[in-house]
Amino acid sequence: MNCYENATPRMSASDGKLESTYASNLPIVDYSWAQFTRHYSKGGFEYSVVPIIYSVSASAVITWFLTIFILTSYTIKSSLLLKSSTILSSIFLMIVMIRGIYELDFEQKNGYLSGLGFLDTLNNSLYLKIFDFLSVLLLQINQVQVIMRLFSRQNDKRLILSLGLTASLSSQIIWAISKFHDFGSSSETGYILPTFIYLTRTSMAICYASLITVFLILKSNDIIAHRNIWLITVLTLIVICGPVAFFVADVANAFVYELSDIFSVVTYVICVVIPWEWCNRYNMIMRMKEKEGVLGRRFFEDEFYHLDGLELFVEDSDPENDNNENQAGDSQNRGKREGRYVSLQKKV
DSSP states (O other): OBOOTTSOOBOOOTTSHHHHHHOOOOHHHHHHHHHHHHSHHHHSGGGSHHHHHHHHHHHHHHHHHHHHHHHTOOSSOOOHHHHHHHHHHHHHHHHHHHHHHHHHHHHHHTTOOOHHHHHHHHHTOHHHHHHHHHHHHHHHHHHHHHHHHTOOOHHHHHHHHHHHHHHHHHHHHHHHHHHHSOOOTTOSHHHHHHHHHHHHHHHHHHHHHHHHHHHHHHTHHHHHHOGGGHHHHHHHHHHHTHHHHHHHHHHTTOTTTTTTTTTHHHHHHHHHHHHHHHHHHHHHHHHHHHHHSSSOSOOOGGGHHHHOTTOSSOOOOOHHHHHHHHHHHHHHHHHHHHHHHHHHHHHO
């Protein structure tokens, strides 16, 4: 008790001395608190509100920044698919922010803040599930498009497109089944499918990172020769290994335990935008190199029918030319026969 002259007496009860001296908690309160903190996944710091708020806010800011970068890029125009996917991801994270603020305001008015309840609200929202499904599907197709830009042959691009679309659609359909279908508490499928989807996405991320890394190693001479793409090359290597790093941290039960799903959309956006810009820079360098060379760009056999609009490389049979050649051949044979007939008449 602190009393001052001409001041209102105040008592400091923040240290718990008043409760420990004059009052004690009800047994139900002590029991519920013990149940809440007994299991490590119920009372750990990763389930508190603070890291989740920081994660969602950072993800939204990074996604919005990359979306503005894509829409205002002046090097090479981005594809319509890339623009639509980044815009949809920005809208999705904006809705997540608004819904999260509303949920935190509701919890604060009721006298508690629960990170687990915050996550349950976001994961159980129907419209957020639909936005998540569409944005991740488009971003996975964008990753396929980035891999296609690394190859020159049309046959290789078609093969990558078919395999990538099949893998993306399959993983997202299974994810939608696990999210939209109610399996019940007694069904084991409801517990197996999320883990299977998580491992599938991690495997796809490893394949994506491996293909880009191998391509960078093969083109290391060109990269070393041009210093202006060193920084974006290192940045590309870092961002494509992000999903793999989150998987290792999740397995190790580190700080990001069960928080990696929050970074899924922003991770896809980063893994698409940065390699896309690297492909733009690298292709510009290769075009300048081909212009300075003698032979120019290489043309493959399967590109002739698509690129040779003037029919410089592919010779198709023309019916009129064939008829003219046949008529010329017939006239020559007829002339030979007539010449022989005239020579025989002279002899006679």
